[in-house]
Amino acid sequence: MAAPAFHRAARRRATSMASSKAHHATGWAAGVISAALATRYGSHGPLHVWAWLAFVASILGATAPDWLEVAWWSRRKRLWITHRTATHWGIGWLAALFFSWHAMAHHPAAAVAFGFACGGVMHLLADWPNPLGVPWLIGRHSLNLWNSGHCDLIVVAASWAGAWFVVSRVWMHGVAPIALLRQLL
Template sequence: MRSFVFRITSMASNAAHHATGWAAGLIAAALVAQALHTSLEHLGSLLAFCAAVAGSTAPDWMEVAWWTRARRLWITHRTATHWGIGWVAVLVLSYQALGHAHLWAPLLFGFACGGLMHLLADWPNPLGVPWIWGRHSLNLWKSGRCDLVVVILAWAAACWLVRPLWAATATRVVGWFAHVAR
C-alpha cells in the first residue's frame, strides 16, 4: 500500500511538492498578514502557512480512498482534484473572506495556495493539469525530472511576493535602531 500511495504522489516528486509547499506557505502567510491588519494577523498567518504546506500535497492525497482498506484511487489521477478553476475559486473566495476576520478564511486561503502550487509544479510535465477543461501541459520535462528547477522557481516567486513585507519590517527595525542610538 505504501509503495502505491508513494507512486501516485510522486508525479513532480513528493519531496518537490513538500518543498514548494513551504514556499506556498510563505506566500500565503505574507498575503494573510497584509490582508488582515487585525489582532488575528499573526494567528491567521500561522494558520495559512500550515494549511499551505498541507495543501501542497492535497491534490494527490485527496484522490486516495482512505475509507477503504485497499487505499486505491477513488477517481482518476489528475482529474477533479487537480482542476485549476476549483482551486482558483477557493483561493479568491477565501481571500475575500479574509477581510471579515473569519478564522476559517486563512486556513482555506493557505490550503488553496498550497493546492495551486501543486498544480504549478505538475504543469510542466507531459501529463499536464486540467486548468479549465481537458489537460494542458507545458511539456518541458518528464515527471520527477528537474524538480530542483520547480523548487527554485517556487522559492524565487515566494521571495519576490514577500519582499514588500520584509521591506516594511526592515524599515521599522532600522527606524527603531536609529531611535535607540540617539
C-alpha cells in the same frame, strides 16, 4: 530479464508527476506566501495565529490534490478518483483561492482556507510542466518541458523565487532584495 509489468507502470507514473519532496518543498514556499499575504491584509490575529495556520494549511494544500484521490476509508487505500482529474482541476483551486482571499476581509479565519488553496495552486503549477499536464479548464494542458522527476529543482527554485518576490513586496517595503542579499552574505 525484463521488468515485470507493474514495475514498468510504476516507473511511468513516477516520471509523469512531480515528486513528493518537490510538492512538500513548494508547499513551504506557498506557506510563506500565504502567511505573508494574510499578515499584510489583516488576517494575522493574536500572536499571528491565523498567519501560522495559513502557513500550515499551505503545506497540507500542496499535497492535497494527490491525497484527496485516495479512498482513505477503505482498507486498500486505492484511488477513488482518477489521477489528475477532479482534484487537480485548476478552476476549482483558483476559485477557492479567489473566494478565500476576499473572505479574509470579513473573517480572519478565512486565512486558513486561503493558505490551503495557495498550496493547491502551487501543486498544480509544479505538475504543469510535465507531459501529463493539468486540467486547468476542460482538458489537460501541459507545458511539455520535462518529466518532473528529473527537474524538480527548477520547480522548487521557481516557487521559492516567487515566495521571495511576495515577501519582498509585502513585508520589506522599499528594501531591494538584491541589496538585502548582499548584506546577508
